Amino acid sequence: MNYDIIEKLKKEIEGFKDDPRFEEVGSVVEAGDGIAKISGLRKALSQELLLIETHVGEVSAVAFNLEENFIGTVILGDASAVRVGDRVKRSGRVLSIRIGNEVIGRVVSPLGAPLDAKGVLFERIDRAEEYMLERKAPSVVERESVKTPLHTGVKSIDAMIPIGRGQRELIIGDRQTGKTAIAIDTILNQKQEKGKERPICIYVAIGQKDSKIAKIVKVFEEAGALEHTVVVSASASSSASLQYLAPYAGCAIGEYFMDQGRDALVIYDDLSKHADAYRELSLLLRRPPGREAYPGDIFYLHSRLLERAAKLNRENGGGSLTALPIIETKLGDVAAYIPTNVISITDGQIYLESSLFYQGIRPAINVGLSVSRVGSSAQTKAMKKVAGRLRLELAQFRELQAFVQFASDLDEATKKRIDRGALLTEILKQRDREPIFFEQAVVVLYSALNGYIDDIPLEKAKRFEAHLVDYLEKRYRAEILDEIQKTGDLSEHVEARLKEVIGEAKGIFS
């Protein structure tokens, strides 16, 4: 055994060829707070990976600022090891991450290192591909319009704010309003997606607590969703540089699958913390601060990231990358700098409101302020047919609800509208981590919107919903639910049968 190792080593040493030649070199002149100023290396490129030779080994850094006499770099490794005077060399590479199918089901750092103690990522390194973290978004000719739905399993979203594969839909709201919960539900729901190819999900945690990330990974594991999910983690304890790189790494992973003609979904949780990390780096690099001390290119930071979400045309493989960025607002202020930037970049937003959350309306989606600009063309016919009136009914309900606070007498029609609105609000409530099949959502919304359950007391509405779904699953899965799921439509025949079945279910409901 020892002999084999020695022989192997001997051959390696004998066969080692070294060709020393003049190389560019620089030296660290200033270091601190994860930033290093380097003199020399005049030919270094922007975003190039530089290698700092420290007393504990090589530490990598990225060239951020190319100034007349210095290069401002962001240290990616152990910043405490970098000292003034350390030699720096160019790597000739820009930042990239190794990606392959083995990355699915793993928790990785933004630089592609495994963080889940499940061993090495790639058994054979040649099976992995290098993907640049910063990459140009697909051009107009490579894209096609969004037309395939991406079901979230959340009734109110799938019905009123539909998301298509390749879309960028912002989830925005104050802290503790259920933003991450929607993202998690969307990932969980992809497991139960039938008929279409299941998207690979990438959850990018930026500046989150380690405990929260561990909890989310556990949820994925327990629900079996980790089989189609990759978690990119740059927790609150990570350096600002890693938090800054995390969404780009997540996006690169998504692009890998998109380039293979597959569908991918990437969730950036959240871009407010990403903007903060970038602000920190920019200020340390002494870039001029602008509004709210963010640097001047803060818009470009997010636009170049989100522009990489796309639905590719058939000639380019037909893959897609859907992006669900999350933004945390302060006291519901959607007009702040970062929220308005990201709202203008994305194709719509799901706005979550604290007041709705505390009223018990969960998910706390403000239907009036939420919108999907391209998703309706990706919505299935069945859902479109059923939920077409839902937004209007809820809007009328909200208006009337405000009005009846002052009115004592109500006519029958108004009372009916208010009752229907209250019933719809109740039906749209949904618990966390319980995404439902889209065909189930179709039948539930059909029964509520067409007045078939108007006579059910409000407090029993949720129970009846569960009863109806259970009844259909057990007795009419093939005849009704599978039919809706396969065709994506609610045919006249199925609709007629559904009416009868709702009557049957009501008959035996107590």
Next chain:
Amino acid sequence: MKYAPELYAEAFTRALNESAAHVSRDALVARLLAVIEKNGDNARKGKILNAVRRAFIKKRGGREISIETARDQHIDLGRYFKKEDEIETRVNPDLIAGLRITVDGERELDTSLHRKLSRMFQ
């Protein structure tokens, strides 16, 4: 106001050129030190003087050569360099064996065993 050492060096060499006729070199050096102190840049005096030294070498058409060897030994490399070059030699045991030549702090030729070993185990 903090100025980059290179700016001090540039200003000093220009002043030296332009006022060589009526101000002595020593007086100019004394004034440079006074300006450094006035600007609160005393902590960076070493860097500034280094930059001035570099500017002088550059001005006379030379290069700043640093030769590091693993052991204290005399190596005659003079024939490889110009007479305008400023050669500095020092012992760096970290190299283990061989030598490392750095030109103007920006280009280097590393033939040390340390480099070979680190390349071998990369």
